[in-house]
Amino acid sequence: MIDADRLKKNWSLVAAHGDQVPLYFYSTLFLTHPETRDLFPMNMAAQRDKLVNALGAVVSNVDTIDAVVPTLQALGRDHRKFGALRGHYPAVGEALVATLEHFSGPHWTPAIAADWVAAYELVAATMADAADAAAHYTPPWWDAEVIGHERRDLETAVITLAPGTRLDYLPGQSVSLCTSLRPRVWRQYSPANAPRPDGTIELHVRSIDGGEVSTALVSLLRVGDTLRVGPATGSGLTLRPGSGPVALIAGGTGVAPLKALVEQLAAAPRPTSLYWGTRSPAGMYCVDQLNALAARYEWLEFVPCVDEDMWGSGVRIGSPAELAVSHGRCIGADIYLCGPFGMVESSRKILVGAGVRSEAIYFEPSGA
Known part of the structure; x- marks a missing residue:
């Protein structure tokens, strides 16, 4: 039986070494299995910490693996676009275990090694099985x-x-x-x-x-x-069933998926408010499209807002979450947030502080 607590403690120990961990991992992977290099971009700067940190976080939480099986299956299907095949998973696992052993030092034991191998094999099998099944009905890209x-x-x-x-x-x-x-x-x-x-x-x-x-x-x-x-992924912003009001709160290009939700709602309308915030009126690159939607649908209210309006264009000043709350559009509504990470986090705090139930606030987790 896998000791999840032991894995979590070991991962915390390893992760404390920071950037050295992914550097060692990729060096080991590419030296021992050079065929895997073509799975990754030429410039590794943006990629370097993603895979190893995700592997460590997911595998060390093997005790809650059932809760993330759908996510792992989606990842397996999605990773086909990189050219990742079942045969690549053992190479990644070997490099991961070698990295963990290196940074664990004297804390590394045969029992910890066995736990990591078993946990990784469980995750890898879930992803690879989903990828193999998907190959029968959909292309990788x-x-x-x-x-x-x-x-x-x-x-x-x-x-x-x-x-x-x-x-x-x-x-x-x-x-x-x-x-x-x-x-x-x-x-x-x-x-x-x-x-x-x-x-x-x-x-x-x-x-x-x-x-x-x-x-x-x-x-x-x-x-x-x-x-x-690549294939579609994510469920944080997909429309939940219901007939009650909907509040859409966006920042910047985060308005894109919320515009898609408005189009979906047109098939079964619900009272809907869309609050879109940008730094200034100059950043409202699709305001005409959104005004046209609001003019077409009587159930849709569109409120553009800005951080500052130096030219007196008449756009409301304030954050979209603050304005939605002050206008009474949030209590009892399903709320969808999308925008830069800081905007989503600050909006969540504003909404919860105003008495909105956290369960009614939907967003795509950062890094999903």
Whole structure:
């Protein structure tokens, strides 16, 4: 039987070594199994700590593994886009155990080693089984043509894709993108529309400092280019069943998946308020689209708001969460949050402080 407490203590000990842990892990993996190098981007700076930290966190919590089986299965299906096969999992496991042993020093024992191996094999089998099953009914990725690329401002572009075959997703989910401009680097984006009859997908992309993919998508991508699109993932922002009011609170390009929820709600309307916050009116790159939706649907209220309005444009000043609370749109509503990590966290605190039940607040956990 696996001793989960012992694994957690051991992982805490190892993780205290910080950046040395992923450096050792990847060095070991690529030296002992050089065939795995092609699974990773050429520039490892953004990737370096992700895999090993995720493995350590998930595997050391093997006592709660049943609760995350659906997530592991989704990860297994999603990882096919990297070219990850069942045969790669043992190589990763060997490198992980070697890394744990190295940083555990005198605390490493045969019992701890056996626990890690058993726990990793359980996680790996769950992911690999899901990947193998998915291979029978869905491709690992879709090639999609860029049929629209509109720069809304210096940092933001609205991109329209036409996948070669229909991509199934739920409003609020994310898809991952890879461009030949940045080979083997994948980033998550949420469609800004509910599924359409023609299968086209609208994406809102804002370039960020140091963002390889976002910068390429905004500044270098052209109509006619091809992107690789991975399977849809995530459930934090998918619409829950019900008939009560809905409050949508967004920051920046976080409005994209909430716009998709509005389109979904059009099939079964509920009283809905959409509060969208940006730093200034200049950042409201899709305000005309959202105003048009509010004009079309009598059940939809749209409230744009900004941190500052130096030019007196008349937009409400304040955070979207604060305004939604002050307008009485949150108590008794299902609330969906999307935006930068800091905005989501501060909004949650505002809502809970105003008496909103935490169970009624939905968002996609950071890093999901």
